[in-house]
Amino acid sequence: MISLILPDPHLPYRREFLKKRDFVYLGVLVLLPVIWPGSLFLMGLAGIYAIVALGLSLFLGYAGQISLGHAAFFGIGAYTSAILTTRYGIPTVGAFFASAATAAACAYLIGKPILKLKGYFLALATLGFGEIFLVIVREARDLTGGVSGIFGVPWFSVAGFAFDTSLKQYCLIWGVLIGLVLFAKNLVRSKMGRALLAVAASEDAAASVGIDVARIKLGVFVISAAFAGLAGSLFAGVISTASPDAFGLGLSVLMVMMVIMGGMGTLYGPISAAIFLTWLTDSLGAYQEYSLPIFGVIFILLLIFFPDGIATRLNTRLIYLISYWGRKRRRERINQ
Amino acid sequence: MTQLLTIDRISKSYDGVLALNRVSLAVCSGIIKGLIGPNGAGKTTLFHLISGLESPTAGQISFGGVDITGKAPHEIAALGVGRTFQTIQTLGTMTVVENILAGMHTRVPGNFLSSGLWLPWIHTGERAALEEAKQILEFLGLLGRWKWSAMQLSFGQQKMLELGRAIAMRPRLLLLDEPAAGLTPVEVNKLSERVCQLRGQGTTIMVVEHHQGMVMEIADEVAVLHNGELIADDTPAAVKKDPRVLEAYLGRAGG
């Protein structure tokens, strides 16, 4: 894994591994709460959502498949952890990995039939799955605590060391996130990453070069579900509860917005968007009843004006401004 | 001369419309086989059947001794059949070099887990793949633009790129569906050159084309389809004079 640390200049252009800007970007994000201590909890929460967004970006942003049900995998992870730790006394680390496994298994079972569908129908099927999850959670009261949910989920702890403060939880969450970012970065610059993009660009062309489209779609669906499951486990460990309201269609829609606004086909974009949207949801929350309608309006405006993601639009504007400035200077020099 | 591809009484009908009617033909290895015929004759359909995008209603196809009738497209590709498309399907969201690398999918090691962990053999595999991809780009004259987004290439260059993606598979059989369509005469010549070079390297090639000049010049054998039936299968010179072929293209003539 030495190549994890040393940048390799010989690899395909867009997908080089760790460069200076990676360290800068991640560094700023990680150290932000140091400058601004009040943001610690929020950044922790943002980190959790960023993990889901990261997974979803592989499925949606790279492979081009729509899922409106990822909140269900997040919820499956949270409930698995909550149930295992409160009912069966399983240590949180074990529950952590079990959450990922459960979410992955559900994705595997549901994915096999569903992923044959495309476009609107895949979106609807995943939405349906999300709703079924909620119905089951609300009804199976003995297992899940019904509408009220499960309380008293213990803090995440490893070998006696408990992550009980916001700072410790923040480090845990961002540690996991960075680990998963490295995994995703590797994936994306390997042949599997190319396979994902190929499936999104043209399934016929992908099949013609030997890519098993169905397997790739299922694989990335399972991976994205596993990411969501891990995030769910961390969520339960940080908020200490698991209840159905947190895992509905609204959250699935929010996640998809994170990927779209962050920029399809990028990894950092959805992470940034996750932070932005978490912060936005929080600040709008202060306005209580007005928050959701305003949110809906903001959604729509974002989609109309930034369909390729906020960063792309800002990037092109920035590049245009810089090049304009450069041309202006050249013109002045010529005129002198 | 070994038979690489054998098509045995293949028929394909779509909701009652018979696109191909008991077509049988064989392609020996190491040759360039042209496939011509008026529009709607069933040429692209035949390619779809060979490459697996469609299944035949009746008949059998075997490749290198293996029965590939009804197999999935990626399985057939893995056996060594590469193809280009009539409406080009370049992977526009990817860079030029990534398009070529995508073609090497079956030859580069890795699965989801090993790639994510970037295990040592993934690293060496990727480096080797990049080297080879660059060589292929050089062969096609696209090396200078290897970092470009595929969308930014001109139409002719995109066709070359799609050819490159198919070549990257190192296929035993290459199916080219109207590779010359929309190319300038200069580009067509370069294309012919490269296809002949590929034959020289041992690849068997089937070409669907309307560009008569190109087909007659580079093909060793030419098969002619008309209304879903095979009406001729011979050397270019013989086909040019075949009365049924002339009638299909030009209508009833004096003789």
Next chain:
Amino acid sequence: MTPWIHIPPLLVTGITMGAIYALVALGFVTIVRASQIINFAQGEFVMLGGVLTFFFISGAGFPYPIAVLLAVILVTIIGLLLHLLVIYPLRKASALILIMATLGASICISNTSALFFGTLPKALPPFSGNLAFQLSGVAIASQGLWVLGATFSLLLALHLLSHRTLVGKAMEASSTDPLGADLAGISRNFMVFFAFGVSAAMGSIAGVLVTPLFYTSYNSGTLLGLKGFIAAVLGGWGKNNGAILGGFALGIVESLSVAFIPAGYKDGVAFVVLLLILYFRPKGILGSPFIDSRRW
């Protein structure tokens, strides 16, 4: 103890709800036929129909029929605005963006309704009071008959619209052959605009019909919209007949399921039906002009 004796009343409920689902499904299909867009905010039109009628009666003091009329007109305007402000600006966007935009609109509308009218469920008096009929031992509320009657009248009206009026025929043309219709001078955008208006009107009428039977609150629109969509897919995606058949089929299946499984799971039944249909026969019961089995 068999659950069979529960069947007849459940059947009645099922048929009644089925009519509502059919109306919602028709709303989806109308828009899809004009534009290939799936309007996830469709259910909100239904919700608004009920909520606004309630508001006009209790808040503004209008008599029942006037309140209904005002509500339907207002919701139709909202539907047209939805097109102008959200759909039209995004007319060239990808399917994903459109899905997200209509979902965003749905969130916006339902929560604005909560803002203005509160979150308590609203009820309306049945049209002809608490009259009920007895049919072989089963009570049928008169409201149920109103629902069926209104549904069939709307279907007739829609049929006449499509086949007898110029605008209706233009819509049919636009959905069958967009390019040809365009070349013939039929503005695609206007057709979609019109479709949104018609859908909103139908949805709001469905809302007025259903609120006397079941409560309507700010968030009932989402689920109703989803079930209407499922009904449209079930019956045969893109066909008016399919929407109607699917609506009744879904309503009956969902209602009867309560006899066999715990009542809390009832809402999940529709989604299980959806998954089954998408897996086994995506074209739907009557088949679909839009879905090519091979490519799916």
